[in-house]
Amino acid sequence: METKEFMIIDGIPVEIEGEKNLLQMIRKAGIELPTFCYHSELSIYGACRMCIIEDSKGNLDAACSAQPWPGMEIRTNTQRLRKYRKMILELLLSNHCRDCTICERNGNCKLQDLAKRFNVDAVRFPNTATEPVRDTSSHCITKDQSKCILCGDCVRMCDEVQKVGAIDFAWRGSNMTISTAFDEPLAESNCVGCGQCAAVCPTGALVIKKDTEQLWKELDDENVKVTVQIAPAVRVALGKQFGFAEGENAMGKIVAALRRLGFDEIFDTSTGADLTVLEEAKELLDRLESDAANSGFPLFTSCCPAWVTYCEKNYPELMPHVSTCRSPMQMLASVVKERFASSTRKVIHVAIMPCTAKKYECKRKEFEVDGVPRVDYVITTQGLIQMIRESGLVFEELEPEAVDSPFGIRTGAGVIFGVSGGVTEAVLRRISSDKSAIGLHTIALQGVRGMKGVKEAKVKVGDRELRIAVVSGLGNVRDLIERIKAGEQFDFVECMACPGGCVSGAGQPYVPESEVDARGKGLYAADKMCSFKRSEENPLAMPLYNGLLKGRVHELLHVHYSGSEKEE
Amino acid sequence: MNEAFDPTVVDGILGIYRHDPSAVISILQDIQDHYKYLPKEIFAQVSKATGLSQSRIFSVATFYENFSLEPKGKYVIKVCDGTACHVRKSIPILNRMKKELKLLENEHTTEDLLFTVETVSCLGACGLAPVITVNDKVYPAVTPDSSAQLLAELKEVEANA
Numbered sequence: 001m002e003t004k005e006f007m008i009i010d011g012i013p014v015e016i017e018g019e020k021n022l023l024q025m026i027r028k029a030g031i032e033l034p035t036f037c038y039h040s041e042l043s044i045y046g047a048c049r050m051c052i053i054e055d056s057k058g059n060l061d062a063a064c065s066a067q068p069w070p071g072m073e074i075r076t077n078t079q080r081l082r083k084y085r086k087m088i089l090e091l092l093l094s095n096h097c098r099d100c101t102i103c104e105r106n107g108n109c110k111l112q113d114l115a116k117r118f119n120v121d122a123v124r125f126p127n128t129a130t131e132p133v134r135d136t137s138s139h140c141i142t143k144d145q146s147k148c149i150l151c152g153d154c155v156r157m158c159d160e161v162q163k164v165g166a167i168d169f170a171w172r173g174s175n176m177t178i179s180t181a182f183d184e185p186l187a188e189s190n191c192v193g194c195g196q197c198a199a200v201c202p203t204g205a206l207v208i209k210k211d212t213e214q215l216w217k218e219l220d221d222e223n224v225k226v227t228v229q230i231a232p233a234v235r236v237a238l239g240k241q242f243g244f245a246e247g248e249n250a251m252g253k254i255v256a257a258l259r260r261l262g263f264d265e266i267f268d269t270s271t272g273a274d275l276t277v278l279e280e281a282k283e284l285l286d287r288l289e290s291d292a293a294n295s296g297f298p299l300f301t302s303c304c305p306a307w308v309t310y311c312e313k314n315y316p317e318l319m320p321h322v323s324t325c326r327s328p329m330q331m332l333a334s335v336v337k338e339r340f341a342s343s344t345r346k347v348i349h350v351a352i353m354p355c356t357a358k359k360y361e362c363k364r365k366e367f368e369v370d371g372v373p374r375v376d377y378v379i380t381t382q383g384l385i386q387m388i389r390e391s392g393l394v395f396e397e398l399e400p401e402a403v404d405s406p407f408g409i410r411t412g413a414g415v416i417f418g419v420s421g422g423v424t425e426a427v428l429r430r431i432s433s434d435k436s437a438i439g440l441h442t443i444a445l446q447g448v449r450g451m452k453g454v455k456e457a458k459v460k461v462g463d464r465e466l467r468i469a470v471v472s473g474l475g476n477v478r479d480l481i482e483r484i485k486a487g488e489q490f491d492f493v494e495c496m497a498c499p500g501g502c503v504s505g506a507g508q509p510y511v512p513e514s515e516v517d518a519r520g521k522g523l524y525a526a527d528k529m530c531s532f533k534r535s536e537e538n539p540l541a542m543p544l545y546n547g548l549l550k551g552r553v554h555e556l557l558h559v560h561y562s563g564s565e566k567e568e
Numbered sequence: 569m570n571e572a573f574d575p576t577v578v579d580g581i582l583g584i585y586r587h588d589p590s591a592v593i594s595i596l597q598d599i600q601d602h603y604k605y606l607p608k609e610i611f612a613q614v615s616k617a618t619g620l621s622q623s624r625i626f627s628v629a630t631f632y633e634n635f636s637l638e639p640k641g642k643y644v645i646k647v648c649d650g651t652a653c654h655v656r657k658s659i660p661i662l663n664r665m666k667k668e669l670k671l672l673e674n675e676h677t678t679e680d681l682l683f684t685v686e687t688v689s690c691l692g693a694c695g696l697a698p699v700i701t702v703n704d705k706v707y708p709a710v711t712p713d714s715s716a717q718l719l720a721e722l723k724e725v726e727a728n729a
Contacts, residue, residue, distance in 0.1 A: 165621020170630045181611060181622035190622070 195356030195506025252400020272332025380507025650690025
């Protein structure tokens, strides 16, 4: 018989169930130990020392990097520990900007939270904070070194999870900073704009670019017609901030809020996703038909702009394998801008996105027509939350509204784009010959769902077995590409830069990995509520292909990135 | 160091260490032995071979005082500022040499790339304090005047070269 093992935390026995470190034990015991540098998905760093505990002999240790053992006795809240924690905070604050009221992260900053929690009412050291040291070169992320506490979360996220390695510690001792190689501006480094560094940053040192100020001006201007699209992942991440459950679909209220904010036409990016499914499935089938030698495989998806940038920067030789399909955002934007081309008012198109890299994508030259972008502003979920708050709208009380026609008509296939595996599932629904309800279930059970970083499936299409990989998190993408280079064969690879897909995009309110699942489930629930499940069933598809898109499919829905050596 | 960058040099060094990322310090040391500093061009090459990001290599290169990202002079003069040399007045030697070479506070290398003057923490020759080295040749019991004279001699050698 297995005997249970216990340790004592603050006088209470707690069972050890394979926890890797004391911190997990302590949190299991219902104690929220403070940390700056601990994230379960990152390696343990032990730098911030906020999680120090005291053992029965009076020794101090960082809980994140100490292992529990049976019979161990620790205390987490003694006079000495409180004193040290407070001192650490004072030392961090001694060279930190304290203008919280004008900080982007005001109210959402771990340093501010903990200073409040530990009742830091004065800092006994002189304030040696420097002026802001800003890098605003990137369209996606702003870095202000003066607000950095050197916890290294961003470095480990970029290096370990994303395997991009754009930033690292540089210099030494009191001169230490977080820096790109040679302190180049972020925009010139190998940064792909995924924003995951900013998602884990506990302070205002790394923040997502906001473009809300300019957008307010457009909304106020009566001569401007402001059209907007809402990405799938936004609807399941925004509600939590207004008291709804994580993952609860708030689409109706979001639409109502946008209408009240002054947007003229409100559409759903899922409609664009339906077009993407139709185009990408066609591309896959065309390749299957024409390419007997398999040289065109695998076909990589192209929805995720951080992945596309990553591929361009690290594997330019693979760019011919990346689908020529524009992202759903760009497809819908093309269609919307064409539809309203004859408007007497100036037409602006805004995209509400869970994503930071979209801010870069919308500025790419490839999507400009006569110097005008298809998407004028990308606003993140967090940006929209801020706008709603600023407007004074009581979100909780808004009556849900429907999106506008015609580009609000979407299928379930387009909705699930927001979660890793969704694109693949949508494409499979399109190309599968089994159009029954059971066929849908069969596809869902092929192993493409779930939050795992790498999912593989083999699916029969006609007489051919498709080898599919669904990968999220750029680190996993890199590993898969290395496997492909080593000779493994895949036909279709879905790549999403953020772990779990767009639901955990850096533009969303941050939640730990363990809670992202609820957002994915929210999207699958939304899929169930759709009358149409397959993109080809979208009633809008036929009129579009026979109308606006006639003879212009390639021009409006596809792209050739100029950085790549892609040939027609 | 106007030597044109030659990737084969770095390739050779990377080969010795079999592109092992854990040998990055040794790799950088060997590269610095060759160029006397770490030219910017080597970072992409070392990154590609070892799989380490350029920012990580930059991190290592800036952490250790011994690595230099700036080209160094033909004569690298190290003024020992360990405890023994310090109490026997090494700083006046440093100041005098910088003055002779017209180097500002944060400058270490002359514009003509002839001299680099820097401090070092203990050369392990405390009995000879204060000590300086010129390209690893040790000069014991230096005074500000003797250091100025040494510089003058080196300048003359160069003028006649």
